[in-house]
Amino acid sequence: MLTCSRVTRTFGAVEALRDVSLAVAEGERVALLGHNGAGKSTLMKTILGLIPATSGEIRVAGAAPGDRAAREATAYLPENAAFHPALTGREQIALYLRLRGEPASKAGALLERVGLEQAADRRIGTYSKGMRQRVGLAQALIGRPRLMVLDEPTSGLDPVSRREFYAILADLARDGTAILLSSHALTEVEARTDRIAILSKGRLVANDTLANLRREAGLPIQIQVAARPDTVGDVARRLDGTRVNGVRVDLTCAHGEKLSRLGQIARLGGMIEDVEVIPPSLEDLYTHFSRRADQ
């Protein structure tokens, strides 16, 4: 649905994007991660045709970005979605519906889907940030988009709203919508996207599933063993781990050693109370890939 091949965008001497190649297939959810200024918004705006690429090619639903066919296929949720404060939520969505050639009467159902039915006839000027973000999501749902580009879609949403938001995305993906979303909240994209792409200083430094990224990074796994006050010293010695406090011992091991280490721990039997295995988090992976690119 979306293919970017070797996209470069320069602003004067600054290379905002360099040789970025990225594809999003139908029904696929791709999370775009990166520091502030890594080029996430620039890439999205290039895909939307708001700013032209300096070189490289982008195809959106078979058309060039910004073409009418591409715009008809694409929905966009900007970072900090803003609307005219004098219009009500219903009026604003009605305008967007009519701009996409749909009847304005669908506004009520869309606002209901994002949980704004109570506030539909209040002016957007009175909305909270989270409510404005929902208006943004409602307009992005108009007319079954084939590609969704979402810039920090969950900023300003509370945890419950975030879960509802990802449920809507899952529905869309099931129906074949390709979704590209950027986020700072790494833990929430971890379980809810199919692929992770990491931008660092304008370059794509990682682009794979979470499991593959973990394998590739080869970051150590952390094992936390909970012992008792009377056994903790013995446990630490036998496992060659670090005693953290009166009851806990921490170990780290490579991916391949995980099972043998766990076997070792299991043999301690009654000396321990509990054990917890912590795989490298997305934060760790993100730091790893961003740092590797710097070197």
Added chain:
Amino acid sequence: MTRVMAGAGSEIRIAMRNRWVAIAVAMMALFALVLSAAGSAPTGQIGADKLSVTVASLTSLAVYLVPLLALLISFDAVAGEIERGTLPLILTYPVSRGEILAGKFLAHLAVLGIALLTGYGVAALAAFAFDPGAAAGMHALVRLLLSSLLLGAAFLGAGYAVSAVSRRPGAAAGAAIGLWLVFVVLYDLGLLAAVIADGGGPFTTRVFPWLLLANPADAFRLYNLAASEAAGAAAGVAGAAQTIPPALALSSLLVWAAGGFALALLAFRRVRP
């Protein structure tokens, strides 16, 4: 066209909520009332009907007020969208920049139209109240209304262009006021100074009429005064008005109305969100 109308409907709503409609209507009505009151003295010696005299006074009023209103309504059009951050989203919709601008233009022209109808209507009613023969001036009033809309259209376009070039509402407001000063006040003052310095030479007879035509505000005044039977009731450019055919003045207004929009579109197309 449905997209243009969707945009226009939304803009009219915004204009009503922002009190622009109320402000424009109140301003026009107030000034028209003041003019009618000031001109209610007997005018027997001119020999024109009351409404024609009113139209002549309204013309000199509209020359200042219509461009001002148009610029007030239009300066925020693009710069405001940029500042609020609403522009990038709308530009990802399958709607062209021309359609976006046309929607705003139609809505703002309608707002101007409502204000003008109210103001001129009030003045006409007052004229009819004092002079039963005022119907003779009816066609002059219609002419004034239509040419006022053209004048407003020209300055709406200029306002959008300024708005798109300035990119910030504050800067756009300043530039709009500058535009008004130049076109409506300074231009005439400059011409007046040149005519006096020239002392009836070739500038006054050859260049001056064309320079008047080149400014939409002057073209508007020329058109209405030249076509009016009560041209003598208004001082100023009446002399020049006699040397320029009204059709030419009207064409200048039409060119400015279309050119203003083209200029606005050109400036808007260069805005990168």
